[in-house]
Amino acid sequence: MALNPTEPKWSLRLPADCSIAAIRSVYDLIREAFGRQERLEIDCSSVDKADVTSIQLLLSTAKTGEAQGRPVVLTSFSQSLRNTLRRAGFASDAMIDQHFPQKRDGT
Amino acid sequence: MSAMDPTEVFRQEASELFEVLEGALLDLGLRPDDRELVDSAFRALHTIKGSGAMFGFDKVASFTHEFETAFDRVREGEIKPTQDLISVALAAKDYIRALIEDPQSTDDVIGDGILDDLKRFVSSDQPVAPVAEITAAAPVESKQAGWHLYLEFESHILRNGSNPLDLLEDLCKLGPCFVVPVTDGIPFLDEMEPEDCYLKWDVKLHAVCDKDAIDDVFMFVQDEMKLTLSPLEHVEAPAPMPLFQLLDEEPAPVAEMPAPVAEAAAPKPAAKAEPKSEPKPEPKAEAKRDDRGIATVRVQAERLDELMDRVGELVIAQARLTQLASSGSDLSIKMIAEEIERLASSLRDTTMGARMVPIGSLFGRFRRLIHDLSRDLSKPVEFVTTGEDTELDKTMIECLADPLVHLIRNAIDHGIEDTATRAANGKTEQGRIELAAVHSGAQVLVTVKDNGGGLNTARIRAKAEEQGLIAAGAVLTDHEIHQFLFHPGFSTAQTISALSGRGVGMDVVKRTIENMRGTIDLSTRPGQGTTVTLRLPLTLAIIEGLLIRVGEGRYIIPLSAVEECVELTAEDERARGRNFLNVRGNLVPFLRLREIMSSSGSPDRHQKTIIISTGESRVGLVADQIIGNHQTVIKSLSKLHSDVTIFSGATILGDGTAALILDVAQLVALAQSKVEKQHISEAA
Numbered sequence: 050m051a052l053n054p055t056e057p058k059w060s061l062r063l064p065a066d067c068s069i070a071a072i073r074s075v076y077d078l079i080r081e082a083f084g085r086q087e088r089l090e091i092d093c094s095s096v097d098k099a100d101v102t103s104i105q106l107l108l109s110t111a112k113t114g115e116a117q118g119r120p121v122v123l124t125s126f127s128q129s130l131r132n133t134l135r136r137a138g139f140a141s142d143a144m145i146d147q148h149f150p151q152k153r154d155g156t
Numbered sequence: 157m158s159a160m161d162p163t164e165v166f167r168q169e170a171s172e173l174f175e176v177l178e179g180a181l182l183d184l185g186l187r188p189d190d191r192e193l194v195d196s197a198f199r200a201l202h203t204i205k206g207s208g209a210m211f212g213f214d215k216v217a218s219f220t221h222e223f224e225t226a227f228d229r230v231r232e233g234e235i236k237p238t239q240d241l242i243s244v245a246l247a248a249k250d251y252i253r254a255l256i257e258d259p260q261s262t263d264d265v266i267g268d269g270i271l272d273d274l275k276r277f278v279s280s281d282q283p284v285a286p287v288a289e290i291t292a293a294a295p296v297e298s299k300q301a302g303w304h305l306y307l308e309f310e311s312h313i314l315r316n317g318s319n320p321l322d323l324l325e326d327l328c329k330l331g332p333c334f335v336v337p338v339t340d341g342i343p344f345l346d347e348m349e350p351e352d353c354y355l356k357w358d359v360k361l362h363a364v365c366d367k368d369a370i371d372d373v374f375m376f377v378q379d380e381m382k383l384t385l386s387p388l389e390h391v392e393a394p395a396p397m398p399l400f401q402l403l404d405e406e407p408a409p410v411a412e413m414p415a416p417v418a419e420a421a422a423p424k425p426a427a428k429a430e431p432k433s434e435p436k437p438e439p440k441a442e443a444k445r446d447d448r449g450i451a452t453v454r455v456q457a458e459r460l461d462e463l464m465d466r467v468g469e470l471v472i473a474q475a476r477l478t479q480l481a482s483s484g485s486d487l488s489i490k491m492i493a494e495e496i497e498r499l500a501s502s503l504r505d506t507t508m509g510a511r512m513v514p515i516g517s518l519f520g521r522f523r524r525l526i527h528d529l530s531r532d533l534s535k536p537v538e539f540v541t542t543g544e545d546t547e548l549d550k551t552m553i554e555c556l557a558d559p560l561v562h563l564i565r566n567a568i569d570h571g572i573e574d575t576a577t578r579a580a581n582g583k584t585e586q587g588r589i590e591l592a593a594v595h596s597g598a599q600v601l602v603t604v605k606d607n608g609g610g611l612n613t614a615r616i617r618a619k620a621e622e623q624g625l626i627a628a629g630a631v632l633t634d635h636e637i638h639q640f641l642f643h644p645g646f647s648t649a650q651t652i653s654a655l656s657g658r659g660v661g662m663d664v665v666k667r668t669i670e671n672m673r674g675t676i677d678l679s680t681r682p683g684q685g686t687t688v689t690l691r692l693p694l695t696l697a698i699i700e701g702l703l704i705r706v707g708e709g710r711y712i713i714p715l716s717a718v719e720e721c722v723e724l725t726a727e728d729e730r731a732r733g734r735n736f737l738n739v740r741g742n743l744v745p746f747l748r749l750r751e752i753m754s755s756s757g758s759p760d761r762h763q764k765t766i767i768i769s770t771g772e773s774r775v776g777l778v779a780d781q782i783i784g785n786h787q788t789v790i791k792s793l794s795k796l797h798s799d800v801t802i803f804s805g806a807t808i809l810g811d812g813t814a815a816l817i818l819d820v821a822q823l824v825a826l827a828q829s830k831v832e833k834q835h836i837s838e839a840a
Contacts, residue, residue: 069314069351076350083345101320105342105354113345136321138335138357 060090060124067096067103067130075103079110087119094125099133166211168454170256173200175520177249182523185242192379194231197245199375201227204252216255219267223248226274241277243531246524248274302331303370305359306384311352313380324357326373331363360388457550460511467500467507468698468789472808474500475787479810501787504698513553515593515602516544521557522564522591529568535575536586537568543593548600552692555672556602559665563604563688564589566661571608571686581683583607596691599674599716605687611680613637619646638678642666670821673699673714673804675770691770701788701807702766703815705781707755710815712788712807713777717768717820724763724778735830737765737776745827746776752802752826768820775827777818790817802826 061082067075082089091110096103107123114121126134180197187193201224208216227245229235237245248270254262305327309320324335338356348354361370367385374383474496481493519541530537548556572578572587579585590605613634620626620640640646644663669676674692693699693716701712722739724746737744744767750759760780767776790805797803804819 072350076345076348080345101314101353101355102350106348106350108339108342109345109348109354112342116344133321136325137355138324138337 060092062092062094063096065095066098067106068098068100069102071098072102072106076106079106083110083113083119083121088122089114089119090122090124092124093130094127096127096130099127099130101137103130104134104137104139163211163213165454166207166213167256169207170204170253173204174249174253175517176200177204178246178524179520181242181245181249182527184237185239185527188237191233194237195375195378198224198227198231202375208256213256215259215262216252219248219255219271220252222271223252223274226271226278229278235278238277241274244270244273244277246527302360302362302364302388303367304386304388305357305361305370306382307357307359308382308384309353309356309377310380311349311354313377314353315351316380318377318380320353320355320357323373323377324359327359327361327370330365330369330373331361333362334360362388455510460507460550463507464511464698467504471500471504471698471787471789475808475810476812477810504787508549508698511550512547513550514544515546515548515553515556515600516541518553518557518560519544519591519593522560525561525564526568526589529565533568535568535572537572538586538588540588540590541592542590546593546595546600548593548692552600552672555668556690556692559668559690560591560602560604562661562665564591567604567606567608567686571606571610573609577609581609600692602690602692603687605685607685610682610684610686611638611641611678613680613682616640635678638680641678642676670819673819673821675821699788699790701786701817703783703786703809704749704764704766704777704779705783706749706753706779707757709753709755710783710809710813711749711753711779712786712815712817713766713768714788714817714820715785717770719767719769719774721782722765722767722776724765737767739767739774739776742774744774744776745830746778747823747827747830748778750778750780768823770821770824773824773828775824777823788817 061078063075064071079091091107093107110121111123177197177200180193180200184190184193184197201220205217205220205224208214208220223245230237230241235241251262251267251270255267307320307323309318313320324333327333328335336358338358339354341354341356342348343354370383370385371378374381474493478493478497481490484490522541523539526537526539529535567589568587572589573581573583575585578587588607590603592601592603592605594601617626617632617637617640620637620643621628623643623646625640625643625646626632641662642665646662666676669690669692672692674690677689677691678686679689680686693714700715702715702718704711704713720739722737724737727738735746735748737746746765749755763778763780764782765776765778766782767774769775786807786809788807791807792805793800793803801822802819803816804822805817806814807817809815
């Protein structure tokens with residue numbers, strides 16, 4: 050879990066554990082990052098434990114960003130996160146895109 | 157630290173489920189139309205069956221399966237749970253418990269007999285009209301193509317360890333499922349509680365299955381969710397892909413037609429799986445464990461005892477450090493000693509808190525006892541419990557079980573009158589027994605109250621005279637007469653029953669309660685009933701004590717029993733021989749501890765009196781000096797000292813010396829007997 054202020058745009062890499070056991074600290078991290086910069090990029094490549102709470106947090110982050118007119122870009126969904134999304138009914142990329150319009154699967 | 161034996165874990169879990177099952181069955185006897193109770197009993201049975209099979213208890217699984225099958229008619233609303241059926245169901249529960257805890261003691265013939273009884277009751281001609289709810293759950297009509305479900309979970313469900321994704325997965329095993337998450341409820345970040353559940357799901361299940369099959373999926377969370385269910389009239393064009401078809405696969409176009417989930421769940425063709433190098437998702441059990449927040453941890457009882465022992469030693473060591481620091485002049489050592497004292501005190505409280513168990517776990521056992529006694533004695537009894545959440549040290553709970561069984565048996569057997577007598581006295585046919593627990597300062601009060609005939613004071617007195625315990629015509633208050641009930645071998649019952657009447661019991665109850673540093677008190681109103689009140693300390697391990705000095709010796713008085721401390725005035729001194737103290741107009745008898753302890757040397761000039769109380773009795777204890785409060789780690793006395801009744805234990809002080817703990821109840825009894833002797837000598 051790291052903030053990289055030296056990069057041109059601030060990015061936040063989510064930790065491996067984004068399950069309910071650790072979601073509170075992930076939530077605090079996102080809120081802190083949200084308050085610090087205009088544009089936020091969240092790298093989801095390291096997530097290997099995800100559940101309903103992880104999905105909700107990402108949805109809320111995207112919703113909040115959209116409401117405040119501040120771009121939140123979600124990048125590189127890990128396979129584990131992708132599987133969890135699909136188990137929750139986000140059965141296709143189109144659906145995921147619908148809920149995370151700023152998603153980027155860039156490598 | 158060894159891992160717990162999985163079968164032992166199953167036994168413990170089963171034990172809790174038995175309590176739930178028994179509670180639900182007993183409640184069902186009172187509220188036969190309560191569907192929640194039927195479901196609760198069924199859930200417990202279902203879990204016992206499933207876990208039993210998993211842990212290799214095949215007989216348990218097969219017997220429970222038969223039990224469940226028979227009980228299913230009740231669940232379906234076809235049969236009403238009569239008292240007979242409840243009794244057989246309770247017997248079946250007992251048999252399953254025996255199969256788990258002591259399989260050697262079971263006999264297949266008995267098990268088969270219980271199942272036959274169960275089947276006989278549920279197949280008898282007593283069907284009831286299905287209620288509206290059941291009608292709604294009628295078998296799926298032929299034109300129905302499946303079910304439309306809307307799932308809304310309570311916000312805390314994730315914290316309880318439930319995982320909606322697992323439930324969706326189970327649902328999809330019933331047939332092709334199209335799951336659409338509903339995200340309307342997702343709040344903004346600032347308003348979010350990250351562990352709460354906000355997602356809802358709209359599901360179309362394309363399978364012709366019973367409503368019950370769907371209910372079974374949500375069986376364990378049905379109290380924590382809203383499930384809206386309506387039949388699907390025709391196959392609707394599914395928008396999203398069926399769940400799981402795409403797991404571990406590249407995203408597919410939305411328009412692609414769904415494949416049945418059964419196919420999707422089957423092993424994938426090698427060609428399809430080949431391009432994917434991503435790791436497989438973790439096994440379900442592993443994923444489940446990850447998703448669960450650790451809310452509770454099961455700890456072996458002996459570990460808690462060990463922890464308490466360690467804390468006790470720490471408290472003693474801390475007392476020594478504090479004493480050492482106070483005798484020196486090093487400020488920094490004093491500060492550290494104070495800090496350690498604070499931490500030790502906090503650790504003590506936390507450890508004691510971890511040992512606290514709600515008394516409701518004990519109360520639950522008595523419901524069955526009352527149910528059976530009520531049936532055997534043909535005395536209908538309503539059992540009411542209050543204060544189940546009141547917490548008590550687990551050791552106290554264990555010690556309290558037997559005395560309460562005895563008191564409740566007495567209440568039903570001797571207290572509650574038979575129906576004819578009750579009717580003749582203008583009482584309701586059904587007797588009432590109330591079991592209550594409440595915190596009162598550093599004590600817990602447990603009361604057993606019945607609305608029976610009350611104690612027959614004249615008969616108790618006559619029996620006491622007959623046994624030579626009192627002289628004929630001696631002047632005694634009713635309260636004093638009732639105390640004979642605690643005398644060994646004392647019984648006024650005219651007949652000896654299987655339950656009581658042999659005069660063995662109340663003395664044991666009193667001794668057990670006093671061994672727990674508690675007291676027992678009786679109050680009765682003729683024709684209206686009897687109340688037995690037990691006053692118990694919160695714990696047996698560490699108490700707050702008042703450290704006093706008598707001569708050269710130091711003693712501890714449990715602080716919970718101390719009402720106030722006063723100086724023994726010259727006037728009180730002058731009244732020597734009478735040993736009564738005037739406390740704000742009330743005469744309180746006092747004992748000179750120097751005399752009791754046979755202390756040598758002359759007493760201090762300003763003697764102190766500590767007023768202690770047990771129930772309604774107050775007594776003053778005269779000591780040379782009150783040193784102060786003291787965290788007292790209780791150590792039991794050796795067998796050699798077991799007959800010294802005025803001490804209940806000992807503790808180690810900061811300087812390494814021992815101090816004896818005074819037994820308040822015994823001292824009060826001693827003072828009262830002295831007062832009585834004084835009365836008698838004055839009368840003579």
